Amino acid sequence: MWDDHELSKMVTGGIPFPMLSDGGGKVGEAYGVYDPDAGVENRGRFIIDPDGIIQGYEVLSPPVGRYVAETIRQIQAFQLVRATKGAEATPSGWKPGKLTLKPGPDLVGKVWEVWKVSMESE
Amino acid sequence: MADSPAIGCARPTGGLVGQPHETEEQQTAPPVKEEKKMIQVGKPAPDFAAPAYHKGQFTSFKLSDHLGKWIVLCFYPGDFTFV
Numbered sequence: 001m002w003d004d005h006e007l008s009k010m011v012t013g014g015i016p017f018p019m020l021s022d023g024g025g026k027v028g029e030a031y032g033v034y035d036p037d038a039g040v041e042n043r044g045r046f047i048i049d050p051d052g053i054i055q056g057y058e059v060l061s062p063p064v065g066r067y068v069a070e071t072i073r074q075i076q077a078f079q080l081v082r083a084t085k086g087a088e089a090t091p092s093g094w095k096p097g098k099l100t101l102k103p104g105p106d107l108v109g110k111v112w113e114v115w116k117v118s119m120e121s122e
Numbered sequence: 123m124a125d126s127p128a129i130g131c132a133r134p135t136g137g138l139v140g141q142p143h144e145t146e147e148q149q150t151a152p153p154v155k156e157e158k159k160m161i162q163v164g165k166p167a168p169d170f171a172a173p174a175y176h177k178g179q180f181t182s183f184k185l186s187d188h189l190g191k192w193i194v195l196c197f198y199p200g201d202f203t204f205v
Contacts, residue, residue, distance in 0.1 A: 002201035003175065014178070016177075017176070018175065018176040018181070018183045019175045019176070020136065020172040020173065020174045020183050021135065021136065021172060021173045021174070021175075022135065022136060022172055022197070023135040024135045026135065026136065026137045026138060026170075027136055027137070027138070027168075027170045027172055028197055030138055030159075030168040030170065031161055031167075031168065031195070031197065032160065032161045033197045038199075040199040040200060041197040041198060041199055042197065042199070043196075043197065043198055043199065044195075044196070044197040045194065045195070045196050045197075046161075046167065046193075046194070046195040046196075047192070047193075047194060048167045048185075048192070048193040048194075048195060049192060050189060050190045050191055050192060051189065052166050052167055052169075052185070052186065052189050053164060053165065053166055053167070054161060054162070054163050054164070054165060054166070054167045055163060055164075056163055057161065057163070062199040066196075071194060075192055075194070078192075079192070
């Protein structure tokens with residue numbers, strides 16, 4: 001009903017992913033996002049990799065919405081790490097195409113030489 | 123997304139996979155304090171099954187049916203709110 005009345009007005013064709021029901025909050029409870037006093041789920045967001053492992057999550061109380069672009073950036077970063085089998089890592093502020101780090105003994109104490117604070121906002 | 127159960131108002135809710143369904147007796151018994159498991163990054167996501175709505179159809183969704191893909195699982199307080 002929500003999809004018919006509102007979401008399909010935001011996204012052509014309606015929501016492309018499954019919308020689930022968690023009446024009673026059992027799933028939310030398992031993920032630590034269910035508020036039994038209010039009887040609602042908080043705004044939880046979990047990134048689950050192809051092996052079913054949780055790589056990241058964010059939980060906000062109801063009044064503040066999420067930033068979807070940040071979720072997508074994090075998935076892109078986790079996909080890069082996975083593709084390089086952990087040989088590369090993404091420093092603070094990383095976006096696709098920007099410098100990655102190669103964790104290893106050579107990098108210890110040398111991050112400041114390759115990564116600058118200004119790169120965070122570039 | 124396997125089965126498409128009959129549409130109705132009394133559809134069962136979802137739950138964790140591998141956990142027994144609550145019986146009448148358990149519901150009336152005083153709640154037992156059990157230690158809550160914390161969600162941790164790097165650890166498996168709890169598997170669950172839940173009723174779903176997808177592309178105009180009522181269906182069901184089981185997390186472990188979707189291994190092999192990246193998944194974003196979002197919870198929200200209620201329909202007709204923002205994300």
